[in-house]
Amino acid sequence: MDQADIRAQLTALIQQPDKHQLRGLIAHMHIADLADALAAFSPYQAAQLLSLLSLHDHAEAFSFMLEERQAAIASVMSRNDLAALFSEMESDERADLYNRLSEEQRHAVLPGLAQAEREDVRRLASYPEKTAGALMTSDYATLRGHWTVHKALLRIRLEAPDKETIYQVYVVDKDRTLQGTLSLKQLILAKPDAIIADLMHADVVSVAVNEDQEKVAEVVRHYDLLAVPVLDEDRQLVGIITYDDAMDAFVEEATEDAQKSASVATLGSSFKDISLTRLFTKRIGWLLLLVFGSLFSGAGIAFFEALIEQHVALVFFLPLLVGSGGNAGSQAAALMVRALATGEVQMKDWLGLLGREILVAGALGFTLAIAVAGLGWLRGGTDVAIVVAAAMVCVVMAGSLIGLCLPFILSKINMDPATASGPLVTTIVDATGVIIYLGFASYLLN
């Protein structure tokens, strides 16, 4: 059954007074699919549908929705229903929703929670967005080093219903300092009277609470972790980040980078649903900056106006030359930005990569020069052929090196290297290309 069918059926059934069939339909849907289907309904209708679910499923359905959508539905729910839902949600999801609630709604939901939970919500909600702290959950299982495996398993079984994962557990001392970690698989395979401290891995991979989410996701992926523990400045365990949240962070960062690579400011919401005015504001900033950037190309052309009037055939090759420089530069920038984002390349690799790029760009420029030299000869004779070929080699090399270096330079001045987008590189290379090409022409033809 595809999304459109599901929506049509839900729409038909929601209007019937007897909710029996509706319950039947929902019972066989994956909660993630139900959450998707609900996106087509008003917050009020969605809240109605969700109220047919158990509290647990309702909380899970929320976890599959965008935060702004959760907040919209929460705003039409009764205070009691919202409070009940809130106490059922996982700690990380709950804190994110809390950050989107109105002052009044916050007052409605907090009294429904135990004192410790209230503090947990406030604490988790206080970390800046896109950091480990904002991503982490406090629903994890901890053990003590002197326990036996038997005791640990009993404890885990007892706590399991409230934990986001019990497959990776953490050993802490009485100050919550992280001592080690072990997996449920290890515990299951161990002898019941074995001591936890003897079994655990003491060299634990962890992240700091203020770490950027992109780094966190990379750590989870690099070490194939089910969850990574989050430590504060005193190395006390304050939360864990599970693989599914790391994967979401990955996709979010890749989307951001893809948008930056085309000079779009981070949308921050779905491309399909974003309002037209927001889409406009996310795009116009860079376009305006770049239009003034391309004035340098215009100025370069204006400087050589007399030359152009004399040899108007030169203009024919302008798009071809500056275009090739921009394309080679976009390639180099994209390769570099991505390699920096995946951690494959570090700042210190810069010089080695520059050397490689000079060789490769030289070869690329030379090949393209051969490809267009004949054309230059046809349109303007040997002189123009030489100008076009020589300019091609130089423009492609200049473009490539600008594309390669820009991400490093941005990174050095604490900007996201992904800002070294295709359009930015193209605009810079355009101006450089105009000057190189017309400079050559002016030297050789006059």
Added chain:
Amino acid sequence: MDQADIRAQLTALIQQPDKHQLRGLIAHMHIADLADALAAFSPYQAAQLLSLLSLHDHAEAFSFMLEERQAAIASVMSRNDLAALFSEMESDERADLYNRLSEEQRHAVLPGLAQAEREDVRRLASYPEKTAGALMTSDYATLRGHWTVHKALLRIRLEAPDKETIYQVYVVDKDRTLQGTLSLKQLILAKPDAIIADLMHADVVSVAVNEDQEKVAEVVRHYDLLAVPVLDEDRQLVGIITYDDAMDAFVEEATEDAQKSASVATLGSSFKDISLTRLFTKRIGWLLLLVFGSLFSGAGIAFFEALIEQHVALVFFLPLLVGSGGNAGSQAAALMVRALATGEVQMKDWLGLLGREILVAGALGFTLAIAVAGLGWLRGGTDVAIVVAAAMVCVVMAGSLIGLCLPFILSKINMDPATASGPLVTTIVDATGVIIYLGFASYLLN
């Protein structure tokens, strides 16, 4: 300790006859870090270092290396060592390595395996790259529906050492048709005499064995799965894909898309380590195609040569106008490609998005037109101001619509929408922009 320190220490210790200190250093390293550090050593030295590890750790270290690196090290290992390692590796990793071994090495490793394992290797190795079949493992735990929880847990404990995950288990009938799934957490929390069939989720999210890895990764992420079962045409369970392999597939696909978005053919290996000739060949193809594409811009300019000779001031605005069109087009293409890749937008959304884009692009073009009209007036009077402003609106709108539609068109003709790269869009929009701008100018100024 950072990577450089680790490498320096390993280099120093590997030359000492006494391996005691070396073992000590390795024992405290995460296997993933050791695998990284080994990248700096020759295959022979790496094999030497790896031989100090237990067979299990050796196999795990391999799982953190690129496949070509694994194959290089395998090629210097003795037949016996390789056979032993091979039987220890996880089934999916093993099949990938098998595909990279020489005929001779294959004959060396197969006899070390049991008959069933040999067939497993051949079967897993037979699936095309980047499909679910190539990504899946056969090391998963299955249960039967009529078993009790007690029996199931005993069985899982027995099989756990050989399984890639035991946290999600699969219920099959005697033909291996998938009946349902349940988590280890559910099993642990259930009563020992409960029946598996009563506990399991029967509506299982699964993927087909020939499904593209990008889709598989999206399914794992969308449903927050620890692993997704893979079914053949008869709905028999043939493997599972775990979250960590899905995450790797995600990153691989995002890297590919980032490279395609800049008109680079898929590198297929690390940007840092790829050979210069391969890097050249991955880049030159598109550059050559695009240079011939930009001949259309050149031809457009040549067509209006007489006009340019009369009003050489027009050339000043050329980079600015075609640049803005290309930039707006790159934005639209990148937004669309990414939204298609994450499944946020489907083909059927095309018309609605086109309508939105016309409005947004109109507003963008109008804003940019205002920004440059004054400049046109300064350089060429009212006539030029009108030409430049009108051309800007049209070029930006044309660029945006080309950028938006190209991914859909490519997708329709079964090409990857990500091929609608910035450079490709820019080249097409350049030619369009030249014709629009000079066409306007020729109409209004003559």
